[in-house]
Amino acid sequence: MASSSTQKPSSSSAPTPKCNFDVFLSFRGEDTRYNFTDHLFVNLDWMGIGTFRDDKLERGEEIAQELLGTIEGSRFSIIVFSEKYAHSKWCLDEFAKIMECRKEMDQIVLPVFYHVEPSDVRKKTESFEDAFAVHEKNVDKETVQRWRAAMTEAGNLGGWHVKDGYESKYIEEIFEVIRKRLGLKQLHVGDDIVGMDSRLEELKSLINS
Template sequence: MASSSLKYNLFASFYGQGLRQTFLSHLCRHLNENGITVFTNQDLVRGEPVLPSLVQRIRESRISIVVLSQKYASSSWCLNELVEILRCRETMGHIVMTIFYRVDPSHVRNQTGDFGNIFVQTCAGKTEEERRMWSQALTDVGNIAGEDSRNWDNESKMIEKIVRDVSDKLNATMWAKTGYSNGMAFLVVINLLLEIASAGADQLSSTRKPYFAKVSLLMSVLSLILSTLDFTYKIRAHKARFRFKWPIPWFYYPSRGYNRIFGSSTDAILFFCVVGQLIVSAINCSFTERGRDGPIKVSVWPLFFAIGMVVSKFMEKPTISKES
């Protein structure tokens, strides 16, 4: 499925009104505050066929998060959801995240303990094919590493961790689907070469060779254009917005009313290095145009740019594969 057809960021599979009103409501609120759209079965339009509609919503989502509680297996609806989620994982590379909410993952994986007893009751009167299909789905989802609520003393901290993980996976899949990682990394390397060429031309420029100053300025302008395109692409992909806020008017992520500053420190380093080199080139070009040698012969901006690239490589997040 093309990425353009993906309507929701996340599909939530869970069981129980109590869970919906407590843990899930807090999780969804934090996800929404971070600009992550969540679909749950309560969002179904009245009159829609239930199972086909849920299948469509799963396929329209980038990620499914399965909240496995003690009574999850008491619902054949949830079990059918789970089968479809894992089918999408296998055929479409759909990302599946798990939360084991007050239940032992091994009980889910092996259908044992109270979880297993509930599963057996749900299977009563069902066909052998349904029982086999559901059992395999629970085994598979139980083998996907996720958050175990029993390991957390503070549930709000666990929710914050889950939201961060969802955001990271969404970012990784977005760059992978759009070819960002390879294509834009290539542009960054081109940008560095332009920076070096600009600095070299600055050093060669003089009153006898004024054209070098003009070449330097041209290289700096091209570098700035590439950096602006890169930054604009990221802003649009993350749906960031410009806001006049103290202390610095800047772009902000769509979270908590656009309160979180957009971009990484590496983005800032690379962008300001490009601007710095442009200023150096403009100064030297201005001097040579007036028949004087430029005052700046050695620019440090390409060096800072290269350091920023190295830092960026170490901070790079791995691409999420279909097995994640």
């Protein structure tokens, strides 16, 4: 499987090769970077699922072509919709590209509605309505319509509504879906592991010394 990374692909004048990641994470950094998205990334990485997250804090107005290539080269995309997600033009460009890959490349898209209602994403209400009101004043009509259409489509997809309860439960469910789709088998470790008794005794002696 692909190795995980928090690095963005390096840029060069040569054509950018497609990255081979299992999962591409799309999220609004200030909302979920240090909580849900980080926990999700760490768990997928630990389980051996190659996952890409863009950790670039300062972004320009336009999404980098290298990042678009990374989206195309991913087998899954997880979109973490949060309260301020739609306020970012970068996130919306990234998101629209993901939805295009779903149609054209059969990429599997898994939405997470993080403390927002799925209907708000689908209908562009609440914080999403506020965001689009701003974009309509500053972004060309065609681009805004593209974002709106993609948002409606995503809001109708099955996903996870993270609102109450332990976040670890949702992360475990997401992992299970991806694991099964990738055909990964869980490694069963029995009680009688050859050679472990001596290692355990050695460990106990070190602890007691």
